[in-house]
Amino acid sequence: MIFVPAERKDPMFEFLLSPIPGLIALGIVVFLIGLIYAKTVYKNAGPDEALVITGKKSKKTIVDGATMEESGQRVVHGQGVFITPFFQKAFKISLRSRAIEITAVAQDQNGVTLTVEAVAIVKVGDDPAAIRAAAQRFLGQDKNIDGFAQEVLSGSLRSSIGGTNVMTIIQKRDELGSSVLATARESLANQGVDVDSFEIKGITDENDYIRDLGRAEQAKVRRQAEVAEHQANREAQEAAILAEQAIAEAQNTLALRKAALQLDTDKAAAEAAAAKPLAEAKAQQAIVQEQELTAQRRASLRKAELESEVNAIADADAYRIRVTAIAAAEAAVAGANADRDSRIANAEALRAEGQAEADAILARGTAEATATRLSAEAVAEQSEALIQLRMVEMLPEIARELAAPMSNIDNLTVISTDGASQLTKNVASGFTEVDGVLKSTMGLGIRELLGNLVGGVAAGAAAATTVKPQASLTTAQQADVDHALAAPAVEA
Structure with a gap:
């Protein structure tokens, strides 16, 4: 037995062959038709618009024996409404306000020709009767509303100007505007037009x-x-004069006040200047008094310190002396015996030493007497040599006096072809002049004085060596004698 597999069908293809897509398409078509129909049968008015719907029969009613006919036109504004296609129509009319410039040339009651300019704000009335009346006359011709309102208001303005005068128009413009509106409002209302405001802009005349x-x-x-x-x-x-006078008086008062204040200030300054030295003197006196008190207290303190120190030192010295005295007494008692023996020995030694010193003094005296005698003889014989020696001793003082003027010079400029050696020559020339003076007065120059001095010293030394001692002397005694003999020679 052979099985044949069934053919597999596409779900999308089966869906398209089903009646569902046709139903969906039919629904869409019906929806679109419904939208188109709704747009056709539904009308909506804007906030500044009104709809006038026609096609309905008018109704007649009898009120108090009078027959009243109600229009079949329906007015709708600010909302939407459905209309019956083929039987009703909807028309839109604008309810916007519009400004109209009005210029009227007219004569007032006095025959004065005036040109009055005004501005009016007009629009289609809000009640249904006014909208129907405006729709009957201006539907599709909104611009005609401006011309119609301008003509009506101009005529009313000319009429109002003719019934008043210039001063009333100038002073009471509101009354003129109210009169114009009262005259024109009825005519405009019959046309479905209303006036919101009317204002007079200007009034002029040619004369x-x-x-x-x-x-x-x-x-x-x-x-x-x-x-x-x-x-x-x-x-x-x-006021300016009074102000200047007041200023002058104030300045005068100010000047006087300043002078008084300056006087007080100068007086206070003088008193302060005089009080300052007085205050300083008083302060100085107070300082001196305080210093005196301080010095007195310091002296008292120092006196007390000294008394304390002296008392302490005195007590310490008394104690030391007492202890020392006791120790010294004990030592003296102990050393008295030793001193006795020592003094006995020393006395013998002193006796021998005194004898030796007496002999030495005797020999020294003998030598000095001899030297003195020889010196006196030499002085008597050589007084001229002593004068020459004195002159030689004065040579350094003479040289010092010659150089003294130059020692007081801080800065010296030598103007000479020999340079600084000229100074030495000047000093040498000074000694030459001194040598000339000595030769003219004493007959000896510096060179002869120095030669005689050297010869005298040599002779004195030779004479001293010829003296012999007369007694036998010790070595120490011989040295004293030599010293005594050499002294006159050095002095010579």
């Missing part, structure tokens, strides 16, 4: 009548203004 009306008033006002200005100027000048 300067309005300007001439104000000339008298202007002159009066100008005159009053000039008078007031002069009065104000006079008052201002008077």
